[in-house]
Amino acid sequence: MSICFSSRVFNLHSAKNQSFVTRFSSQFINQIHVSSIPYALPSSSLNLSELLKHSRQKKLNPITASTTPSVETLSQSSFRNKKPKDINVLVVGSTGYIGKFVVKELVDRGFNVIGVAREKSGIRGQNSKEETLNQLKGANVCFSDVTNLDALDKSLRNLKVPIDVVVSCLASRTGGVKDSWKIDYEATKNSLVAGKNNGASHFVLLSAICVQKPLLEFQRAKLKFEAELMTEAEEDNGFTYSIVRPTAFFKSLGGQVELVRDGKPYVMFGDGKLCACKPISEPDLASFIADCVLSEDKINQVLPIGGPGTALTPLEQGEILFRLLGKEPKFLKVPIGIMDFAIGVLDFLVKIFPSMEDAAEYGKIGRYYAAESMLVLDAETGEYSAEQTPSYGKDTLEEFFERVLREGMAGQELGEQTIF
Structure with a gap:
């Protein structure tokens, strides 16, 4: 069962880093924080062993999505000719760290935003429905399960309005092997399939810049979905995508601020010059993602993006x-x-x-x-x-x-x- 609520009058028109911070005592590593792991296999009916087998195949299976009669006659590019208030943007991962900023930015720009959220959202499911509605103020909230394709598809059909754009801010919370494939690939793909089933003709994906050198499971999961998203656009001339690959988020570089303020040393590996980044703030990243909804120069592009200024070690x-x-x-x-x-x-x-x-x-x-x-x-x-x-x-x-x-x-x- 899917339940849809709104924190305002329901106004849908018929015509959704990375980085690493360490904390040490003098003898032991106490914590390692991983952010944006930022951060999903051919079908939700496959078990994990089958999913991992598919992840290693060189040939990628195309994504298929049926079109409902109610949206069949819509021109897939027509949403770009509409005003923001007439464009329905579905955001999955809407209660995640970046997703919350993206929802706010899209609402501020006047889009009709539908945020998909779990009934118990947030870290370890600590937020109630009421808290989620308040958190996503200005958006319409649809409570559903992105890890279940049938449930998600039914939720969107129950809205009885076409989806124009899907923005995915989904990301594995831990970066663990199973969680990475479940969220970064499978749930993200579910969002694509369900979105297309309900009329979506553009998909904005929040990925991560670190997928360029894939040594980790969540990176492989993200890349597999990216490849299939590109294949979908190649095979469906009316469908487009924008893949956003941000650098480190501010929060993932802030874990030592309070420690240093309290007199602790700043911890770094080697000479502190092993790596660098151009960190980007969450509001700035959300603004860039929102740009991808209508900007034609971002169509069918992989878009690495960093914040202002020089790279910092x-x-x-x-x-x-x-x-x-x-x-x-x-x-x-x-x-x-x-x-x-x-x-x-x-x-x-x-x-x-x-x-x-x-x-x-x-x-x-x-x-x-x-x-x-x-x-x-x-x-x-x-x-x-x-x-x-x-x-x-x-x-x-x-x-x-x-x-x-x-x-x-x-x-x-x-x-x-x-x-x-």
């Missing part, structure tokens, strides 16, 4: 923080070999205890973000390029650090993305 991020605090820089440099040792131990233990598969994957995620830049990877040189990474928006990391120093990290919690 962990060393430079720490220096900014100490400067804002007026303190002498104090860094704790941790050999990257510690991560390699931990991963080796976990990989060995998985052979004995298969249930530790996710723990081993988390270690690899931490290692990845400790050493890989969140920038465009130059295909010719094999090097990360700050110059080739587009900049967007106006919010800077320094401004974010200033705000956290004043107000704390309230509202920036990583929740289930705290994995160690």
Whole structure:
């Protein structure tokens, strides 16, 4: 059963980083935060073993979607000729960290927004329906299950209005193996199929820049869906997509601000120059995603995007923080070999205890973000390029650090993305 509510008058017209932060004591790694893991297999009826088998196939199965009679006669590109108030935008992952900003941005721009949410949403399902309605104020809220294609499709049909655009902000909360395929591939694909079944002719996907160098399971899941999304557009001339690959989010770089303010050293791997990123604020990213709904220059494009200014290494991020605090820089440099040792131990233990598969994957995620830049990877040189990474928006990391120093990290919690 699907239930649809609205925090305003229901106004649908008939015509939805990455990055890594570490906290250490003097002897042990206490926490590793993984964000945006940012972050799904041929059919929801397949079991996991079949899904993983499909994930390794070189040939990608095309996505098929039937069209309901009520929307069959609509011109698939007609929504771009409408005013925002007449365009129905479905946002999946609407209660997620980025999804909330995207819903707000789309509402502010005057679109008719339908946010899909679980009946118990938020971190560990802590939010009630009432809290979700308040959180997505200005949008119409449809309570359904994106991991169940039949349920999602029925929910959208029950709206009895066509969907013009789907914006997916779905992402695995943990980056674990099963969760990655369930959300980053399967649930995202369900959103595409159900959206097309109900008239959608454009799909905006929030992906991640780190998929350029896929060493992790969630990256493989995202890439598989990206490839099938492109295939769908090739086979259906009336269907388009925009794939957004952002760099690190501000919140994923803020985990040490309060610690440093309290006198702790700033922790970094190696010399602090192993990686770099052009972090982007959540409102700026939401604005870019909203641009993709109507901007014709973003149709059928893979769009890497970073924030304004130059790329910053962990060393430079720490220096900014100490400067804002007026303190002498104090860094704790941790050999990257510690991560390699931990991963080796976990990989060995998985052979004995298969249930530790996710723990081993988390270690690899931490290692990845400790050493890989969140920038465009130059295909010719094999090097990360700050110059080739587009900049967007106006919010800077320094401004974010200033705000956290004043107000704390309230509202920036990583929740289930705290994995160690």
